[in-house]
Amino acid sequence: MKRTITIVSTILILLLVACNNSQGENSGEYIVETSAGNITEAEFIQVLKDTYGDVVLANLIEQKILAQEAETLNIDDEEIQEEVDSLKATFGTPDDEAFLQMLQMQGVPSIEDLHTRILSHLVLQHHVGHVGDVTDEELLDEYALGEEVEARHILVKEEELALELYERIQSGEDFAELAIEYSEDPGSGQQGGDLGFFKRNAMVPPFEEMSFRLDVGEISEPVRSQHGYHIIQVTNKREFEEDFDEVKENLRNAFNNRKIYKMSEKQKELMSDIEITVNDEQFKSLEEVQTN
Known part of the structure; x- marks a missing residue:
């Protein structure tokens, strides 16, 4: 949009x-x-x-919603100015005119536009955390989850059906047979849901996060992504052969990618929580922002 x-x-x-x-x-x-x-x-x-x-x-519409949320969170002009000052220091442009020229080179047309972007970012950061703010302890936990996961899944569009299939699997029905019958993933459905081995950043973030946190043989409750609802079973794992320090930055990137995704999802959630009525028939489709 x-x-x-x-x-x-x-x-x-x-x-x-x-x-x-x-x-x-x-x-x-x-x-x-x-x-x-x-x-x-x-x-x-x-x-x-x-x-x-x-x-x-x-x-x-988005600006109005995020501005209201910022007010609720008591995000004020002082916090925004702190971010502006930090950017000035990063760019090495303490002069306002030089700073604006640098912004425009980055595709930001005005200081007002920058303030709007910063406000939005602060709101999402409040809910999800600062992108890049990850400790070595958290990365060591990621390292312990292994380098690769082998998994299978069942993908359906409706949450109700996903919950029903999850209960049927828990009751003893065969995962692979249900995947063949119900899964809407054209690549894995007819293979009993089998996805083979994959590393981080190969799957959508919520799927990846759940897959690496499951034990071998464990089956997840339905996990929502932009594709629908996944029921995931991990069938095997491979540990890292490299030392932690050799893969630390790759783990950091994967961790941050998941956080960015969570920011996007939180933004959609904030949009869906607001009642929107568009009175101009030309733009009636924008009311769908609440459900998309």
Whole structure:
């Protein structure tokens, strides 16, 4: 539902200016006059709405929701400024003009846009934790879970069916037979759900996290990912041959990837918790943000 932030921010400004102007007496005036024909403000606004309206409106909805959550969490301007100062130090640009130029080179058009991004990040960071903030103790725990996992799974779209299949497996029905009959994974379903061996970063984060934490032979309750609901059984594991220090950074990357995914899921959760009513029929589809 988003395009590049630069486009969104630029068009957002244009829309806001145009819509504010359209409230006055001059809404019917020509904003461009040419020998081939004139362009009214109303025409200009409609083209902006048709071309970028859904992107801008979705962006505004998201900003409102995250700003409300920031207020609930008591995230204030001082915290945002601390992040700005940290970025200035990182870039080595204490001068405001040089800092803005550096931001624009990174695709951030304005300080206001930066503040909006930081606010969103602080909200998600509050719920999930700081990306990159992982201790050696946590990484050692990851190391102990092994390098590779062999697993099979059953993938279905509906949680109710996933729970039913989980109970049937617990009651003694054959995992592989149920996978062949019900799994919607075209690659593994007809193989009894068998996925073979895989390392970290090969599967979607919630699937990966559960797979590595299961013991051999253990079966998970349904795990939700963007693909649906997975019932996972680990059938084998392989330990690392390398020492911890040799694979430490790979483990850190996998750990952080899972945290980034959790931030994305938390953002979706915040969106779904808000009642959204779109009064402009052109953008009615944006109400689906609550369920997607």
